[in-house]
Amino acid sequence: xxxxxxxxxxxxxxxxxxxxxxxxxxxxxxxxxxxxxxxxxxxxxxxxxxxxxxxxxxxxxxxxxxxxxxxxxxxxxxxxxxxxxxxxxxxxxxxxxxxxxxxxxxxxxxxxxxxxxxxxxxxxxxxxxxxxxxxxxxxxxxxxxxxxxxxxxxxxxxxxxxxxxxxxxxxxxxxxxxxxxxxxxxxxxxxxxxxxxxxxxxxxxxxxxxxxxxxxxxxxxxxxxxxxxxxxxxxxxxxxxxxxxxxxxxxxxxxxxxxxxxxxxxxxxxxxxxxxxxxxxxxxxxxxxxxxxxxxxx
Amino acid sequence: xxxxxxxxxxxxxxxxxxxxxxxxxxxxxxxxxxxxxxxxxxxxxxxxxxxxxxxxxxxxxxxxxxxxxxxxxxxxxxxxxxxxxxxxxxxxxxxxxxxxxxxxxxxxxxxxxxxxxxxxxxxxxxxxxxxxxxxxxxxxxxxxxxxxxxxxxxxxxxxxxxxxxxxxxxxxxxxxxxxxxxxxxxxxxxxxxxxxxxxxxxxxxxxxxxxxxxxxxxxxxxxxxxxxxxxxxxxxxxxxxxxxxxxxxxxxxxxxxxxxxxxxxxxxxxxxxxxxxxxxxxxxxxxxxxxxxxxxxxxxxxxxxxxxxxxxxxxxxxxxxxxxxxxxxxxxxxxxxxxxxxxxxxxxxxxxxxxxxxxxxxxxxxxxxxxxxxxxxxxxxxxxxxxxxxxxxxxxxxxxxxxxxxxxxxxxxxxxxxxxxxxxxxxxxx
Numbered sequence: 001x002x003x004x005x006x007x008x009x010x011x012x013x014x015x016x017x018x019x020x021x022x023x024x025x026x027x028x029x030x031x032x033x034x035x036x037x038x039x040x041x042x043x044x045x046x047x048x049x050x051x052x053x054x055x056x057x058x059x060x061x062x063x064x065x066x067x068x069x070x071x072x073x074x075x076x077x078x079x080x081x082x083x084x085x086x087x088x089x090x091x092x093x094x095x096x097x098x099x100x101x102x103x104x105x106x107x108x109x110x111x112x113x114x115x116x117x118x119x120x121x122x123x124x125x126x127x128x129x130x131x132x133x134x135x136x137x138x139x140x141x142x143x144x145x146x147x148x149x150x151x152x153x154x155x156x157x158x159x160x161x162x163x164x165x166x167x168x169x170x171x172x173x174x175x176x177x178x179x180x181x182x183x184x185x186x187x188x189x190x191x192x193x194x195x196x197x198x199x200x201x202x203x204x205x206x207x208x209x210x211x212x213x214x215x216x217x218x219x220x221x222x223x224x225x226x227x228x229x230x231x232x233x234x235x236x237x238x239x240x241x242x243x244x245x246x247x248x249x250x251x252x253x254x255x256x257x258x259x260x261x262x263x264x265x266x267x268x269x270x271x272x273x274x275x276x277x278x279x280x281x282x283x284x285x286x287x288x289x290x291x292x293x294x295x296x297x298x
Numbered sequence: 299x300x301x302x303x304x305x306x307x308x309x310x311x312x313x314x315x316x317x318x319x320x321x322x323x324x325x326x327x328x329x330x331x332x333x334x335x336x337x338x339x340x341x342x343x344x345x346x347x348x349x350x351x352x353x354x355x356x357x358x359x360x361x362x363x364x365x366x367x368x369x370x371x372x373x374x375x376x377x378x379x380x381x382x383x384x385x386x387x388x389x390x391x392x393x394x395x396x397x398x399x400x401x402x403x404x405x406x407x408x409x410x411x412x413x414x415x416x417x418x419x420x421x422x423x424x425x426x427x428x429x430x431x432x433x434x435x436x437x438x439x440x441x442x443x444x445x446x447x448x449x450x451x452x453x454x455x456x457x458x459x460x461x462x463x464x465x466x467x468x469x470x471x472x473x474x475x476x477x478x479x480x481x482x483x484x485x486x487x488x489x490x491x492x493x494x495x496x497x498x499x500x501x502x503x504x505x506x507x508x509x510x511x512x513x514x515x516x517x518x519x520x521x522x523x524x525x526x527x528x529x530x531x532x533x534x535x536x537x538x539x540x541x542x543x544x545x546x547x548x549x550x551x552x553x554x555x556x557x558x559x560x561x562x563x564x565x566x567x568x569x570x571x572x573x574x575x576x577x578x579x580x581x582x583x584x585x586x587x588x589x590x591x592x593x594x595x596x597x598x599x600x601x602x603x604x605x606x607x608x609x610x611x612x613x614x615x616x617x618x619x620x621x622x623x624x625x626x627x628x629x630x631x632x633x634x635x636x637x638x639x640x641x642x643x644x645x646x647x648x649x650x651x652x653x654x655x656x657x658x659x660x661x662x663x664x665x666x667x668x669x670x671x672x673x674x675x676x677x678x679x680x681x682x683x684x685x686x687x688x689x690x691x692x693x694x695x696x697x698x699x700x701x702x703x704x705x706x707x708x709x710x711x712x713x714x715x716x717x718x719x720x721x722x723x724x725x726x727x728x
Contacts, residue, residue, distance in 0.1 A: 049401050070697075134559050135551060136490075136568050150489050156500070156554035158704050242501050245554040245700035261374045262689040264398065 036277060043270035054267070061271035071272065073247045074255040077162055081251055082230035084166035085173065090222055092174040094215070097181030098207075111182070118176040126239035129168045130155070133240075155241055158248040165249050168236055173229060177222045184218040185211070216295045220287065227283050231276060252276050326360045327623040332389040333363060334372040334608065336444075337577045337644050344643050352630050359623045369608065373398070376613075380404045385613040388624045393431035393609045394684035394692075396439050397523045401686060405611045407437035411625045420629055423650045427679035432609055434523060440609030441628050442649040444640070446576045447603045447672050447679055448509050450596070454589040456481055456492065456570040467593040468571070471513070471539060474596045478549030481570040494549035496569035497540065498557040503699040504683050504692050505604060506573055509595050510536035512602025512680050518695075523685040524727045528695060529710075529717035536598070537709040541702055553704050561585070575606060576672040580645040583668075592668040594675045601678040607646060638662075647672045685720075686727040694719035 043061055045054040065071050100111045117125065132139040133154040141151045154164045188211060196206045234254040237243055243250035243258065250258075253276065260269030331349065335341045342365045349361040366372040369392045377398075379385050385404060399405045412418050421438055428442035454464035460480040468474040478494025485491050497506050504518075511518055516532035519525060527533060543550035551569075561578055563569045565585050573595065582590065595603055610628045612621055630636065637653035640646065642662050647669070648654055654663075654673060663670055685691045698716035701707040707715070 049403075130556070130558065131562075134556070134562070136563075137566055145489075148487055148489075153551060153553040153555075155556065156704070157552075158706060244500060244696070245704050246697045246706060258689075258693070262370070262693075263687065264377065264402075265690070 039270045039273050039277070042267060043274050045267050047265050047267040057267075061268050064268065065271060065275070070247055070250065070255060074250045074252050075275075077248070077250060078231060078252045080162060081166060081169075082227065084163070085169045085230050086223065086226040089170045089173040089177060089226055090219065092170065093177030093222065094181050094219075096174060096178045097185055098211075100178075101182060101185045111178075114175045114178050116175065117172050118179075120172075122172065122233070122235035123239055125172060126168065126236035129236070130240055133164055156245060158245050161241055161245060161248045165236065165240060168240070169229075169233055172233075172236075173226065177226070180218050180222055181215065184215050188214050220291060220295050223291075224284070224287055227287075228280065231280060252279075326358055327620055328360045328362060329388060329620060329624055329627060330386040331361055331363045331627070332366040332372055332376055332386040334366055334369045334390060336369055336608075337580075337646070341644065344640070348631065348636065348640075352627060355630070356623075356626060359626065361627060377402060377404065380613070380615065383615065385615045387613055387616045387620050388627060389611055389613070390443055390608040391440075391611055393428075393440055393442070393445070393605070393607065394682050394688050396431065396434065396609075397684060397686045398688055399611060400434070400439060404613060404615075405439055406614050406621065407439050408441060408612070408625070408628075409437050411612065411621055417625075417629070420632075423652060424632075425649060425651065425673075425676050427605055427676040428649055430679075430681035431605060431684060434521065440611050441632055443608055443610050443632060444644065444646045445605055445607040445609075445649055446646055447605050447675055448506060448573055448595060449576050449603075449672055449675065450571060450573055450593045451564060451578075451582055452571045452591050452593065453564065453567065453586075454591055456567060460570075464589070465591070467591060468596045470597045474571075475543070475547050475549060477571070478543065478547060482549045490551075492567055493551050493563075493569045495543060495571040495573075496551060496555055496560060496563060497543075497573040498555045498560045499699065499703050500554050500556045500558075502557070502692075502696065503554075503703070504695045505606060507537065507540065507695070507699055508604035508680070508683060509573065509602060510540055510598065512604065512678070513595065513598030513600060514539075515599040517680060518683050519685050521681075523688075524724055526683075526685060526691060526695075526717060526720040526724065528698070528713045528720060534710050534713050537699065537702055537713060539598075541709055544703075545705070554700050564590075576647055576669070577607070577645050579668060583666075592671045594671060594678075601675065603675055603679050604682040605676075605679050606682050641669070645669075647676070685724060687723050690723050691720045694723070 042054075044056060044058055046052075046057055048054040096114050100107050100114065104110070135141055135153045135156070136151040138154075140154065144150075144152070152160065154160050192210050192214070193206055196210050201209065231251075231253060234251055234257070237249060237251065237254050241249040243254050252272070256269050256272045256276065259265050259272060333345055342363075345363050345365075349363045353359065353361060364386070366375050366389075372389065373391055373395050376385060376389050376391065380402060391399070408421060412421055421441070424442050427447075428445050429438070432438055432440035432442060450467060452467050457464040460477075462477060462480060468477045474495060481492065481494035482490060483492040497509075499506060508518060511533050514532040514536040516527065516530055516536070518527055518533070544552045557574075560569070560572050560574055561581055564572045564582065565587065567588075579592065594601055610631070612624045612628065616624060631640075632649060634650060634652035634656050635658065637648045637650055638656045638659040641648035641653065642658070648659060653659055654670075683692060683695070694716045698707070698712035701715075702709045702712040
């Protein structure tokens with residue numbers, strides 16, 4: 001074994017390595033790990049008020065949560081919201097990318113049009129959609145009116161409100177994911193498709209057997225983003241429904257905001273945050289240890 | 299600032315320059331003033347101008363007005379800053395946040411700051427209707443500033459078209475239903491093109507609901523903010539009336555009606571009568587392409603409306619000197635002349651009878667008498683729903699109201715559930 005340039009075998013090298021990692025480690029610890037641990041710690045205490053200090057109550061917040069119907073509604077809504085946004089937005093993104101990747105007239109404009117929703121602020125978008133959904137003279141009801149269909153109170157009825165919110169999210173996200181697919185599609189060597197064509201593969205076979213598998217790394221990346229967004233994107237709720245009617249569109253993060261910053265019950269909000277955190281951690285673990293093995297990297 | 303000046307002094311002395319500026323008593327009291335904006339118009343500019351005018355008259359005090367977003371953003375910022383020991387000196391916050399601010403030990407009552415008889419007379423000078431949300435436990439915690447009530451706007455053209463007297467709005471619950479029947483228009487396929495009446499129910503339905511409960515002759519909470527009465531028979535009856543407007547009489551849109559688009563529905567002639575805040579007056583005046591009227595809400599057993607809007611609060615963290623300066627500022631901002639100008643610029647109700655007696659206000663209402671409706675309705679006004687843990691209790695009621703309006707619960711069931719939840723939350727405060 002040759003002498004290390006820094007001398008003294010591996011010891012100094014190890015210190016050297018740790019020092020190099022230190023800035024990143026400090027940032028990660030200060031802004032990711034410490035807040036997570038602190039949140040858990042706070043979730044074990046009551047919320048301090050003016051003249052009543054915080055008191056240790058163990059798992060009481062978690063017990064309350066089990067009996068809290070709004071928490072269960074929000075959780076259930078969030079699962080529906082995830083199911084309704086993740087797959088449709090990915091499928092739509094892929095379809096749009098394939099479409100604007102082809103040689104068609106005006107594809108620059110088309111790409112721009114698909115990407116526009118991404119650059120608009122969510123709050124502005126939500127205000128526009130609020131008027132799309134307005135009963136009677138909103139865009140949707142005007143179109144329905146052409147076919148003689150009655151007006152629908154999209155956001156004001158428990159049956160349709162969550163679906164309406166999901167549509168906005170898919171519309172907002174698909175353009176963003178499309179960009180990743182577009183980049184990935186342009187990385188695929190054209191020979192692969194041409195070879196398949198020589199072998200007599202149909203268009204569908206070429207997509208399903210060649211393009212789709214080669215897009216898998218991108219799909220994994222997009223899937224992770226879509227899942228995180230399904231639990232993170234609540235901006236439009238503030239404008240469109242405020243979680244209503246009767247909690248029909250309340251999502252976990254929105255409920256956490258309400259408990260934390262409207263009810264000022266930070267202890268309980270911390271406990272709710274732990275649920276969200278463990279949900280996301282589980283999803284991430286599943287993806288990295290299970291799904292990743294199924295992905296083909298070129 | 300003081301440090302900076304003493305530093306400057308030393309430098310000046312060291313250089314041997316006679317700096318008369320640094321020697322002047324420049325030690326001013328700096329006040330941070332947080333305020334939300336909840337209505338249209340150039341409100342931030344108006345507030346900045348008012349602060350500048352105040353500074354001119356009070357050379358020893360400097361005001362730093364901070365536009366802090368919506369009411370919700372403002373209370374969030376203020377309470378977060380307060381926990382960090384850096385609360386503003388003065389802030390305009392929803393009058394209903396009074397109990398929250400007291401529970402957080404964040405504000406001081408004005409009684410402690412009022413030294414002279416003049417101060418005490420000033421505190422007595424506001425409409426009693428607005429003081430109900432500003433006082434508890436015998437103390438005054440807030441001073442009315444940007445206050446409003448619910449009023450009814452009606453489209454005179456649609457009244458004429460329906461064969462109704464365009465100058466006479468419905469006076470009671472029964473008339474509202476009768477008028478609503480005549481005003482509701484359907485096309486050949488039975489689709490409604492104009493609704494008779496529309497009462498918004500998104501976001502904060504409790505505020506609109508309080509119009510009906512007050513008219514039914516019942517209050518939603520006690521004055522100490524520790525008890526709610528959501529399951530009283532009169533409350534359930536009031537909710538039944540609201541639900542029946544759409545489900546039984548078919549004169550009101552079904553489900554939850556969006557607050558934000560309700561004025562637009564009115565402009566588009568999709569609703570002949572709407573309930574909304576007086577704060578929308580300027581908006582409706584500028585955008586309605588037809589002759590409209592503003593009226594008191596129809597009476598049930600009696601007339602009634604809750605008040606709404608924001609109060610001035612002075613924070614505890616400030617030094618005695620700063621509090622005194624803050625008191626001067628609040629007094630100045632709510633003086634009759636300023637209150638009148640503020641009301642005209644924004645559409646809020648001028649907060650004291652004296653403000654209505656100013657020349658400015660008299661001249662304004664001579665051309666445009668609509669604002670007086672809100673003033674005259676104040677005699678029937680009650681405090682806006684406000685309790686300890688206010689937002690949580692309010693949410694319990696809001697959820698119940700929306701459940702009843704969307705038809706997932708009966709009014710009785712919805713109100714009993716809301717009351718049970720409110721009981722659970724408030725038990726700790728009794």
